[in-house]
Amino acid sequence: MIQFQHTYKTYVGDVCALKDVNLNIDKGEFVFLTGPSGAGKTTLFKLISAFDKATSGSVKVAGYDLNRVKPTEIPYFRRRIGVVYQDFKLLKNRTVFENVAIPLEVLGFKPTVIESRVAEILSRVSLSNKKMSFPEQLSGGEQQRVAIARAVVHQPGVLIADEPTGNLDPTLSEEIMDLLESVNAQGTTVFVATHDHSMVQRRNKRVIEIDGGEVGEA
């Protein structure tokens, strides 16, 4: 589902953020990515979500060869993935319902379908009663649940989450991790970057470590 082969990423100024990365994540896996600040976690996720391109080597995700994909194919590729960020990235002036509906609107679903799909996913993240609220009226954990709902509402095959619990307290972090595990249990491949070593130890999942742009298996 996610494959890196001899992948390098060098930023302008000769910062080598990824060095000869070789990585294989199969369909349906749940994998943690850990490593210190500046190790290259966000860089790796940007390549997976096609927000940036590798300098050399290959990146293949959900059947797309991202170094060869045409710009016109990128929107089709994006339908296959969902992305969650540390700072939620919700639109402030839109309600919970409207935020979660965005991916379906972009994909051109009918309003009746959008209505029922969003209702279903909000119920799954236990936020049905907040659908008319604005992000500022929610707690951090609730905002992150909205962000996860938005990331999976179009039923992507892959979900990547870049430190999704970085701004949350331990109880809310556990709640978010449970939610990500339930998304995985429904068949979505889930890849989560985190600094939280105790959480990684408790969850007993596959762990990939990155340090100085080099990837190894824990």
Ligand SMILES: Nc1ncnc2c1ncn2[C@@H]1O[C@H](COP(=O)(O)OP(=O)(O)OP(=O)(O)O)[C@@H](O)[C@H]1O
């Ligand atoms: N746009 C950019 N231009 C130049 N250098 C960059 C850019 N983005 C990241 N870097 C550098 O690449 C390296 C990896 O950064 P990256 O953001 O991937 O790390 P990270 O593991 O996500 O760190 P953190 O845990 O702090 O989020 C760092 O040395 C960083 O300074």
Ligand SMILES: [Mg+2]
């Ligand atoms: Mg980062």
